[in-house]
Amino acid sequence: MIIVRETTKIGGMSRYDPSAFPPFAVTVDLVVLTVRDHELCALLVKRGEAPFQGYWALPGGFVRPDEGLAEAASRELAEETGLRAQSAPGQVLAGQNPFGAHLEQLATYGHPQRDPRMRVVSVAYLVLAPDLPSPRAGGDASSARWAPVSELFGEDRNDGELLAFDHGQILADGVERARSKIEYSSLATAFCPPEFTVGELRRVYEAVWGVVLDPRNFHRKVTGTPGFLLPSGGTTTRQGGRPAQLFTAGGATVLNPPMLRPEA
Amino acid sequence: MIIVRETTKIGGMSRYDPSAFPPFAVTVDLVVLTVRDHELCALLVKRGEAPFQGYWALPGGFVRPDEGLAEAASRELAEETGLRAQSAPGQVLAGQNPFGAHLEQLATYGHPQRDPRMRVVSVAYLVLAPDLPSPRAGGDASSARWAPVSELFGEDRNDGELLAFDHGQILADGVERARSKIEYSSLATAFCPPEFTVGELRRVYEAVWGVVLDPRNFHRKVTGTPGFLLPSGGTTTRQGGRPAQLFTAGGATVLNPPMLRPEA
DNA sequence: GCAAAAGTGTTGCTGTTACACCCATGG
DNA sequence: CCATGGGTGTAACAGCAACACTTTTGC
Secondary structure, eight states: OOOOOOOOOSTTOOOOOTTOOOOBEEEEEEEEEEEETTEEEEEEEEOOSSSSTTOEEOOEEEOOTTSOHHHHHHHHHHHHHOOEEEOSTTOGGGGGSTTEEEEEEEEEEOOTTSSSSSOEEEEEEEEEOOOOSOOOSTTOGGGEEEEEHHHHHSTTOOTTOOBSTTHHHHHHHHHHHHHHHHHHBSGGGGGSOSSBOHHHHHHHHHHHHTOOOOHHHHHHHHHHSTTTEEEEEEEEOTTSSSOEEEEEEOSOOBOSSOOOOOOO | OOOOOOOOOSTTOOOOOTTOOOOBEEEEEEEEEEEETTEEEEEEEEOOSSSSTTOEEOOEEEOOTTSOHHHHHHHHHHHHHOOEEEOSTTOGGGGGSTTEEEEEEEEEEOOTTSSSSSOEEEEEEEEEOOOOSOOOSTTOGGGEEEEEHHHHHSTTOOTTOOBSTTHHHHHHHHHHHHHHHHHHBSGGGGGSOSSBOHHHHHHHHHHHHTOOOOHHHHHHHHHHSTTTEEEEEEEEOTTSSSOEEEEEEOSOOBOSSOOOOOOO
């Protein structure tokens, strides 16, 4: 164990001695969410080694000595899913990249005993991605899956399936962040492909919140908010019924007034 | 420099080798905000050593090997101000402690070059405190001060006064978090003493947002929101004029519908 | 009395809800 | 023709902004 030699505090000035510091490891963990088949799903990978061998966990890994935190999250995301993420909110580039995804810092978890082996501080990132073909984790499909969050937290949850470390808490925080953030921002478009219809966007809200929304009022609300949606010109009938206009995400990132989440 | 020996990745399973990890230092930095004299102010301390010697900086310090992150933030806060913080949002205890303050995690900053000496990852915490007598930093009053945020970011800012490291960014993020969060939560009460009047609470909103609010509509709004304010029974004339009812913060932590921030 | 701050009443406006209704396509 | 989803019109209603007005203290 490395010996900690914190400098004596004199007048609150001496903040730390750079030549001596406590032995910390820093990792990033990813809460990757998508909407599949009308359900909010999270990406999980299976652990192959102790501790928590065989448990499902969030994807993640070490931060390398010369990379930033968001950079590390982005790299891990690409390694495990092939996704490329946009970390700056409100950037228009997301639509240009067919595998674009939203990435933002969620929170940092550093309980002293969260990893039984050593002191690990983990910076969690939240990723919102459009529906992807299938997860890949180093080419081994059996070690990664999309888990519906209702199975993990809902009434019909399987309590036998606990996540490794404190990843259950991290995932819950990520889901809650996503649920509240689509209320007052245009983030829900991050779950959609580059071009999408109003109905598809509505089904995203319904899946994330677990509610049903009035299609007519929803349509008026989102098309009436300036900068939220940009008509792309095309139409599609991929959902059946009358052809629907196609839109791309507009530049507006903040919705005012917000989308109202029904209390159900 | 410690040599990094990251394990080879096999099927995305091997996350890290606990016996070898990159050399990271983990610190906490505090954005301590209060309202003094109708102005939103932040607590700054003067650095006594290189780098950035003589610059103003956010209070903070090392995370000790056996303490949690919030625990470290709370300890640093107590050491530098004498404040005791409540980290769990919505706790009723704040009113019982005359030096109670709200504490929540803000974000984590880990740019590889943010500290010129070594790799430092800093977990920033946001503290909202009622007006305090005067800052103390290890007993040396000249090394700590309350700085109005308008002087640091407003039109009348003094550009010569840059903060150390990336603390300007951290402070800006904290101020923005506070400004947006009092909109849809009852957090503004954290800036008030245990007992306060509706007018005092309104002046908090006005100082944090830099706007003027209609006293009549504000009064109706906050007293009409169930669980926001609890009448304590007493009255006061400390603001002059007709005696005002005294309130304590109610249990409600989320305001729905939110307080509307004027665009001015 | 006068200034100052606390409260209440009222009116018009904005935005939401709920639902009737029409439109355009595939089968 | 009918089912399906897309889109518009409209009336009832809730909440907010603006402002006139009353109340209760200190000086």
